[in-house]
Amino acid sequence: MTVHRSDADLMLWLESGHRTDDHILGCDVCTARLEDLTSLDQSLLEAARSMTKPPEGLVERIDARMRSRGQLFEAIAAVGGLFSLGWRTIDTLWTNHE
Numbered sequence: 001m002t003v004h005r006s007d008a009d010l011m012l013w014l015e016s017g018h019r020t021d022d023h024i025l026g027c028d029v030c031t032a033r034l035e036d037l038t039s040l041d042q043s044l045l046e047a048a049r050s051m052t053k054p055p056e057g058l059v060e061r062i063d064a065r066m067r068s069r070g071q072l073f074e075a076i077a078a079v080g081g082l083f084s085l086g087w088r089t090i091d092t093l094w095t096n097h098e
Contacts, residue, residue: 004023004027004029004030004033005021005023005024005030007037010024010030010033010034010037011037014034014037014038
């Protein structure tokens with residue numbers, strides 16, 4: 001008579017990562033029970049899909065935010081350039097170029 005592993009033993013075997021139990025590897029009954037223990041119910045799969053689905057309009061919001069940040073950086077660079085232009089002009093006027 002073949003003694004099959006308990007559900008707890010099958011789960012421990014899965015969690016351990018050690019695939020050395022010849023009975024589990026060769027037993028159709030135990031492998032079928034492993035499939036049953038590890039398969040997800042269809043309603044759980046649908047719930048997982050809905051939880052991992054990005055919110056509506058996320059891509060558009062990210063795109064808009066990236067565009068506004070780019071415009072902000074361009075404006076800061078322009079102001080910085082204008083500010084440095086004034087300093088370069090003063091430096092040119094006041095520096096002795098002999």
